[in-house]
Amino acid sequence: MIQVANLVKRFGDATVLDGIDLAIDQGEIIVVIGPSGTGKSTLLRCLNFLERPDAGHLTLGDLDVDVTRATRADILAARRRTAFVFQNYALFANKTALENIAEGLIVVNRWPRAKAHARAREILQRIGLADKADAYPASLSGGQQQRVGIGRAMAAQAEVILFDEPTSSLDPEWVEEVLALMKQLAAERQTMLVVTHEMGFARDVADRVVFMEGGRIVEQGPPSRLFNAPRDPRTRDFLRKVLAAQPAIQSS
Amino acid sequence: MSILDLDYMVGLVPILLRYLPLTLAMAAAGMALALVLACGLAVIRVLRIPGLNGVTLLFISFFRGTPLLVQLFLFYYGLPQVLAFLTRIDGITATIMGLTLHFAAYMAESIRAAIVGVDRSQTEAALSIGMTNGQLMRRIVLPQATRVAVPTLMNYFIDMIKATSLAFTLGVTELMGATQKEAAGSFLYFEAFITVAVFYWVIVELLAWCQRRLETRLNEAYRR
Numbered sequence: 001m002i003q004v005a006n007l008v009k010r011f012g013d014a015t016v017l018d019g020i021d022l023a024i025d026q027g028e029i030i031v032v033i034g035p036s037g038t039g040k041s042t043l044l045r046c047l048n049f050l051e052r053p054d055a056g057h058l059t060l061g062d063l064d065v066d067v068t069r070a071t072r073a074d075i076l077a078a079r080r081r082t083a084f085v086f087q088n089y090a091l092f093a094n095k096t097a098l099e100n101i102a103e104g105l106i107v108v109n110r111w112p113r114a115k116a117h118a119r120a121r122e123i124l125q126r127i128g129l130a131d132k133a134d135a136y137p138a139s140l141s142g143g144q145q146q147r148v149g150i151g152r153a154m155a156a157q158a159e160v161i162l163f164d165e166p167t168s169s170l171d172p173e174w175v176e177e178v179l180a181l182m183k184q185l186a187a188e189r190q191t192m193l194v195v196t197h198e199m200g201f202a203r204d205v206a207d208r209v210v211f212m213e214g215g216r217i218v219e220q221g222p223p224s225r226l227f228n229a230p231r232d233p234r235t236r237d238f239l240r241k242v243l244a245a246q247p248a249i250q251s252s
Numbered sequence: 253m254s255i256l257d258l259d260y261m262v263g264l265v266p267i268l269l270r271y272l273p274l275t276l277a278m279a280a281a282g283m284a285l286a287l288v289l290a291c292g293l294a295v296i297r298v299l300r301i302p303g304l305n306g307v308t309l310l311f312i313s314f315f316r317g318t319p320l321l322v323q324l325f326l327f328y329y330g331l332p333q334v335l336a337f338l339t340r341i342d343g344i345t346a347t348i349m350g351l352t353l354h355f356a357a358y359m360a361e362s363i364r365a366a367i368v369g370v371d372r373s374q375t376e377a378a379l380s381i382g383m384t385n386g387q388l389m390r391r392i393v394l395p396q397a398t399r400v401a402v403p404t405l406m407n408y409f410i411d412m413i414k415a416t417s418l419a420f421t422l423g424v425t426e427l428m429g430a431t432q433k434e435a436a437g438s439f440l441y442f443e444a445f446i447t448v449a450v451f452y453w454v455i456v457e458l459l460a461w462c463q464r465r466l467e468t469r470l471n472e473a474y475r476r
Contacts, residue, residue, distance in 0.1 A: 048380050076382050084380035090373035094395045094473050104381035107391060136473040156381055 005172045007056035016042045018215035027189035031202040034212035040195040046160040049075045061159050083153035089145040089166040091137040098133040127151045143174025154203045163194040211235045261443045271430040279333030279413040293360035298367050315357035324350040328422045341421035366401035399470040405461040410456050
């Protein structure tokens with residue numbers, strides 16, 4: 001169970017997150033949509049303390065902190081309970097696919113090398129890259145790199161995996177394989193908080209879609225309701241624009 | 253004018269070989285110490301540690317801005333007049349000191365650039381899985397910065413090996429000093445100095461070969 005209460009983040013004079021309240025149940029798949037620059041990515045980064053929130057309360061499993069008073073230990077604890085998938089993959093360039101996945105287990109969880117590598121191999125199997133264990137990121141395609149990025153997040157066994165526009169940097173040919181892996185995780189009821197512009201994914205996979213604008217949650221609900229009968233004019237406006245750009249979803 | 257006295261040159265080789273270890277030892281000591289100092293200075297610059305950052309900038313500015321020969325004379329002839337405990341500083345120590353400080357100033361900047369050049373998103377990824385700053389540096393940033401820094405650091409090492417020849421101005425009999433003595437005895441200046449030139453050249457070429465092998469190994473992870 002994850003709970004965010006009144007989360008605020010400012011960059012200088014700009015308030016990027018203006019009091020976000022969000023509860024995520026175990027096994028729930030939430031997709032966050034909204035126009036660019038409305039704080040969707042910042043929300044994920046605050047949950048992982050890649051950005052330090054200016055106010056708010058965060059509950060991650062047994063961790064319960066006022067973000068303004070979070071100690072170094074709290075921040076490490078929060079990071080261990082959340083795993084992050086980056087838009088640009090952010091794989092460790094000096095490590096193989098296997099080592100990228102095993103790194104956190106060895107360094108953070110202090111697993112013996114052999115045990116961590118065995119787990120990493122299992123994960124490589126699940127993400128369909130068993131044959132790429134010893135390949136370095138530079139020799140992998142964008143889609144393969146992002147699957148390793150997801151594998152690295154899976155290894156962390158976090159309460160929730162945070163996906164920050166995981167397909168936005170990919171060439172169109174690689175998008176499908178990454179979405180397929182995310183769907184596979186969703187089917188296994190991995191708790192996920194996904195920021196994406198893939199409306200088809202939101203419609204098919206999400207338990208709940210959250211629409212954000214101007215640093216606030218404007219509206220949220222099951223995808224069937226939110227896509228077919230948006231209540232707020234801002235949601236309607238946004239959906240009209242993106243669905244016009246993604247006609248395949250409109251007709252489905 | 254006679255042609256080159258080849259016999260003399262061949263005879264000079266075993267004599268000069270005796271002084272080669274001292275030249276290499278001074279360069280190796282200077283390089284090791286300079287690397288440690290430069291890493292420290294680079295970290296101070298990257299983290300912008302208050303106070304130390306300013307001192308570091310001044311240090312780099314001075315040791316990059318003045319000739320190595322001036323610095324060596326300053327350490328060997330000048331400092332003992334001011335600092336009593338340095339009265340017994342010998343030429344070899346002064347040379348190593350000078351090489352260390354002079355080259356550390358240059359190397360600090362290239363190490364700093366290499367650290368800063370590591371893709372910022374990897375830092376975030378390492379933090380996101382719960383690594384501490386120390387783990388992040390040791391396991392992700394420094395290994396990649398090393399690869400970037402090695403070519404320039406090797407260049408400085410090559411430069412440093414040649415710069416050890418300045419030790420002869422402090423009365424140290426290393427490769428250059430020995431050659432000078434031999435030449436003064438035989439009056440065969442051209443033969444003597446072309447021989448020692450070849451000595452330095454061969455050392456540097458051997459090093460360049462090592463550098464290429466090292467770079468190939470370090471680049472393994474980045475081949476597409």
